[in-house]
Structure formats: structure tokens, C-alpha cells
Amino acid sequence: MDENASRPVFARRRIGRTPLEITTLGLGGATLAGNFTAVPAEQARATVSRALEAGITYFDTAPQYGYGRSEHFVGDALRFRREGTVLSTKVGRLLRPVRSESERTYPHGWVDPFPFEQVYDYSYDAVMRSVEDSLQRLGLAAVDILYVHDIGAMTHGVEGNKPLWKQLEAGGYRALEELRRHNVVSAIGLGVNEWEVLMEALELGEWDVFLLAGRYTLLEQTSLDPFLSACVARGASVVVGGPFNGGALMGTGMWNYAKAPEHVVRRVHELEAVCAEFGVPIGAAALQFPLAHPAVCNILPGPKSPAELDGILAWWETAIPEPFWDALAQRGLVAAGAPLPNGKVAG
Template sequence: MTRLGRSAVDVSRLALGAAAIGNLFTPVTDAQAEEAVATAWASGVRYFDTAPHYGLGLSERRLGDALHSFPRDEYVISTKVGRILEPDPTGSGDDLANGFAVPATHRRRWDFSADGVRRSIEESLNRLDLDRIDIAFLHDPDDHAEQALGEAYPELARMRDEGILGAIGVGMNQAELPARFVRETDLDVVLLAGRYSLLDQRGLTELLPLAAERGVSVVIGGVFNSGLLADPKPGATFDYAAAPPELVYRALQFNAVCGQHGVPLRAAALSFPFGHPAVASVLVGARSAAEVEDAAAMLRLPVPAALWAELKDRGLLPPEVPTPDGVH
């Protein structure tokens, strides 16, 4: 377990992202969701991440239900603020336009106001059936930076002081705006998705060094870049779109080097972020027990220092990028 920043919240090295059990792209049954969470627990996962956005609240409800049989003090839940869910009586069809195979019973409304943040947390507590949330992230404030900094962050800080929240952070798919939050606020943690992987180290330009300097922890999501680094082949996805041929070729080169060292590419992708001292946990989305078991097994595998050295020698990783060097 690793402590997040200056908070009292400890997280496991592997975290379960619960977007998939909110029916991300395709439906998952209640039983499959419960089995995935139970398998994560049996694999040592003690950190679970969700959001109202995921399945219009379905992810939060399922995660809360699945964790009810486990001791509350032994796990950590993070959820997110910035999108308010409002009933839509005229809603019809599904929510697949937003990525989720659920009925379109609600609509999302961006809201980074103080009142909106507090309402969002209260509604998440109800869906999760909890009396506190361990970590609250400002979720995708890309187009709402000033309101998130001026209204949402101070309200989260008040709720942290009140004990409703254990830690606060920002979660985004870019590295530049989170760096501004680290500079201008007293965050505990940043959730960085897709921007610190074998294929994309934009997080290293400013965010990760700044976080280490300021004592802010970083949780890394998207280590497979939405699929390309899990199973590199033509037609694989990178950032939820078809990967361009040059990236497929590069991923296949990574795969070949890993194979020469007897290491699955998935294992190297999961281990890579831990080379940076700011990284506390890696967040993996899974929709089944089998996917959870695979991620846990891959992270347990030792990755030899010689593999990282060869990746640098071949120009697949920049020479200045920190690597775990055999730590697992």
C-alpha cells in the first residue's frame, strides 16, 4: 500500500477501474460485475475507482453493492465530480453516444460550481451507499478550468476538512492542465489517463516531476492506451480510436523485445509507470474476473532491468525515462 500525497489514504499498487462494470461500450450483468470486484479483492486490489459519468450512475451502484460484503476500512473508493446527473423523462434509447450501453434515463450537465460539487458528492454517497468517499477527483475539467480552480477545488477542500473526503485530486486525459492544478492548489493526487505509458510519456514533460517535487501522488490509468499495448495488431485501438499504422508498428516492436526477454507486453506496460517516484498506483479497467486475474498476474511478474535497457538501446524508450529496473 502507498500513501497518497499528504493525505491519510493508502492505495494498492493495482487499482480496479469500474467504468467497464457501468456497461462501457457493451453490457455487463450484475453477476459479472460482482464477480469482477470479488476477484479483484482476492487478487489484493484494495483501491476501486468509479464516477457518476460511468453508465449514468450504474458503475457507482454496482461497485457499492459489490463491496458491501468487505470491511469498509480495508478498501479505498474514488469517485468524481463535474457532471451532474439529471432525470430526463423524455430520454429514449440508450447512452451509447456517450459510450455506455445503458438506458438514457438521465442526462449529464457540466457543473464545477461549489453547490454542484457538493450535490455530486452527496448523490454519489447515496448510489455507493457509503458515508464517506476516500478520494474525489475533478473529472475532465478541460473546458471548465477557471470554475474548477476557483469554485470546485475550494469546495472539495472544505469537504476534505469536514471528513467527508479523505483526499482530493484531478483526473484527466491530458498532462498540461493537471500540472497547473498541482502548481496552484493543495491536491493530494492526480489521476492521469493515457499520458504515461510505453507509447506516450507526455506526463514526464512537466506533471510527474512537478508532482514529485510538490509531494503529490499520481495514479496512472490507460497503461494499455485503450488496447494497443494489450494486444498489438492492425485494427487495435489507441485512445479509443483506430491506431495509426506507425503506432501499431511501434507497439509490435515493443512486443518483440518483450518476447525476447520472456515477458508479456502487458506485464511491461503495467510495470513501466512505477519507474517514476511520483506514481502510487496503476488503474486498470476490467469487465470480467478473467481480465482482473490477468492484470494482477501481469503486475506480479518481474520485469528484468535488461528489458528496459534494450528498449532504450533500440530507441523505443527515450534514455531519460525512469524505469523500474527489475522492481516488482
């Protein structure tokens, strides 16, 4: 039997104006690091391997995820299967060693993190050092995409973000641009949970791709305009992280890393009702909806096991009837102007 016969067929989309092309489904590496739930090392590696076997070519990780744990496991799985893959990691947090949990400054939800603590630094020297540190943790000679990680008011507060933004303006962006110009990386961008800071970034320089988590999903389209429209105009791509809004669309009651507020719970119930009416798994709708936007190049869920990934692959291949998307639009459950997977635009 042909071992590829049961593989999903993934479309590929280009990253901005770069030569990079990626499958429209990717694998996020945060959950693999043990985000609130323990993930054994072999399970993490097996999840990346299963994604490779399924034909997924885009993988994302970051120093913050398990304080090096995710980069380590992703590197283990990709090290001898790197050809044809696209790998992103992030800058903005350096890691310093700690000898005990009492030495940590920041609260965290990682289970069994590596013995390091994060140090926020978006300066020129820190960006350069962060890249070298990541390559060592990955055990690889290169990455393809670098994102500036979690800069903005959501992470640092309005006042706390100001000096960090100055670091990026004064030197961090220059470091990224040099790395791109000298072909050390192929693309640069930001990876955040708020679209507003990305509008500021568009004023700072030329970016290839943004990883935006949770702000353009079946549940929430707050970034539709002006951000996504600006990306289309500028030729920048968007990777949609957190397509399930941190579990809200999976019935966990969570949203933005905390308990979902009542208005979010109500909206989820309304979406679930339409899904039930048409016999559509809400997970399938959540994965397929954002790809209709021309700025979006990839959907990036974060399964923590091969079994969870197989469930995502099944949703990915679920045929959704065109009237389902019409019903969402007619009932005001997606924002006016949002492109729909049936080729229409929500009115």
C-alpha cells in the first residue's frame, strides 16, 4: 500500500513576498512544552514526527515555551528531516539559568520547564544572541522565520511596553533586517496576541509575516480592519495562531488564558447551535474559517499528542456545506466584511 495514500492534501501559500511557501496547516510548539499539562518528551517528539508524516511543512516554536523545552524537542524531531520544512522561532526573551524555582521572577504555567528564567530584551545585541541561543537549543544550523515575541501592552502594560518598544526601534529591528538581508533568515515578523501593536510595527519597518493568536478566528474578527486589510495592501502574510481561542471554541470555558467572560460563552453557544443545525464539528469550522481571508497563509493549532493532531487533521478534511457559512453571516455571527470559505463576504 502507498504510505502516502491517506495523507491530507494541503494547499501551500507564500510568506509575504519571500520565496518561502508553507502548508496552510502548521504545528505550534507551545503545548508541546507542557503548557498547564504535562507532555512527556517522547510524546512531544512523536507529535512533530506525526505532523511530518501527514505532510505538514510549517513548525513554530519559541524560547519561552517551557524555557527552552519546546525548541529542544522540535529540534530533536526535525534535525534529520529538515529538508522541505519551514521553521520559525522568536526573539525578545533571553534565558538565564536558575538553580531552583524560588529564583524565578515570573509566574508561569509550564509543567517541568527547563531550569531557565526569561529576560525580556528586544535590543540589537539581544536579538543576535537570541538567534544563536535558539540554534544551539534546536541543534540546527538555521531557522527560516524570526518573530518578535509578545511585545505590546497585553504582555507588558502600556507603560512597561514603552522602554521595550524603544529597544526594538533603536536596534532590534535593525538586527532583524540585517539577518534577513544577509540571508541568515528568510522572513521577519512579530508574534503577539494583539493586533494593535502590529499596526504600530507596520510604521516601524517592512515585515514579511505576523503570527497573530486569537484575534481572527471563528469566534472573534477584531483584527479584520484595519489590520488584515493593511497586510493585504503591504504584501504581508498572517499566520493565525490560537484558532480555537485558547479552548473557548472547544468548550473548555477558557479564553485569552483565563476564564471566558459571559459574552464569550454566549457567542460560543450561538456558534455551537449553528454547527449542530448543519452537522458541522465546531473544530472543523474554526480551522477552515480564517483561511478565506487573502492575508492568511496558515492556521497554527497546538496539539499535544499524535492523537490530538489526528483529530485536527480529520476536522481539516471535513466537508462543510456552503449554506453553513451563509447562516453564520445572516445571523451576525461573523463580522461584516469577513471573507467566507464559500467565496462570499459576510454582509
